[in-house]
Amino acid sequence: MTSFEHPGAPYDAVVLAGGGARRLGGADKPGVRVGGRALLDRVLAACADAHTTVVVAGPRPTARPVRWAREDPPGAGPVAALDAGLRRTTADDVLVLSADLPFLATETVRRLRDALRSGGAEGALLTDADGRDQPLVAVYRTAALRRELAVLTAGHGGLTGLPLRRLTAGLDLTRVPDPVASFDCDTWDDIATARARIREHGHVLDEWISAVKDELGIDLEVDTGVLLDLARDAAHGVARPAAPLTTFLVGYAAAQARGGPEAVAEAARKATALALRWAAEAEEAEKAEKAERSETDTAAGSGGPGPDAG
Structure with missing residues (x-):
């Protein structure tokens, strides 16, 4: 695949996705799925605005286009892998990531860059x-x-087998505490913990939306609250099946208009207004029906002519 580039973006990214994953029994760790997405794809989503993203590993399908590099010889260790990836970068700053970070987010990347x-x-x-x-x-x-x-x-006459601490020992570093984003998946217990956490009430919706966007190749930030409110109004004001169908039509309308978040918001506003008009009409009809029943009951109770009296 070609590089995923954003002209003017001030950093490159190098993702180390090699290694033997011995504690996972030699499993393909970057391809292990958490929340329906490969760990590598989750990491790539967090650095989507990098000018160039280089993955140091054997090529594989990814949700986002990247450049590929390989340390020589393969398996020479993280310092050699970083060197191989760095040779394909040009930006003044480089984000360096492992491929097993299930909770890494764009906000984490922003905090690191701000700290630097x-x-x-x-x-x-x-x-x-x-x-x-x-x-x-x-x-x-x-x-x-x-x-x-x-x-x-x-x-050392080369970089093979050197630990990362040898590299970072000579650098002046700023530290940013983050016990969640720094969580990595070295064991199957770690994988199980990550899978359980993303299904917690406070995370599951954002995780699901992010996974769907990756699966469909959509790179669009929208106000999910607006769409949820629209779904609620459509369900209550029209009928329950109207909720998913209406949100689909809103997305389709925004796509037809070739718009971004603003187009989605405008289409949602129109559909919400329509749903509220339907709800108002239904409420008026219900009030009229109640009033008619009340008049009928009153007339029947007083011995007066019923509604069919001539």
Whole structure:
């Protein structure tokens, strides 16, 4: 696939998706699904606005287009993998991620980038619930990474097998605590925990919408509250099956207009107004029917002529 690029975006991303996943019994960890989406696709969604995204691994289908790179030799370790990915980047800042972060979000990426820009550090990384550094959930100055990689190469004759701490030890780093976004999936218990968490009441709707958009190839942010209110009004004011059908038609209308979130909001406004008019008419009809029944009951109780009296 070709690179997923946004002209003017100020950072590139390198995602390390290799490794043997020994604690998962050698399973294809980047392809393990959480919330119906591969772990790798979840990570790629979080850095969708990167100028160029490089995945260091063997090529595979992904929800978003990326560039591919491979460390030499394959399996040479995370430092060698990072070096291979970095060679395909050009931006001044690079986001470095592992491919097993089920709760990474665009907001996390924004916080890291804000932390890097707000000071003179050479990198900003997340720390986990125990305060440990997570160098594969971080954004770095590209020049600083290349400098340290060159130092390691000269000092060790190569990068094979070197741990990441050798690389980050020479960097001035800012730390951003985040026990949720830093959660990674090393074991099947971790996978089970992640799958359970996204089905919790406070997360399931956002997770589902995000998964559907990835599945359908839709990159559109809309106000889900507006659509839920529309569905409620259509169900109550017209009939229960009107809810899903109306929201579908709103989306179709926005697509026909080739619009973005504003087009969805305008179509939803019109459909909501229509549903409310239907509800008002139904309420008026119900009031009229009640009034007619009341008059009939009154007439029958007083011995007067009924509604069919001539």
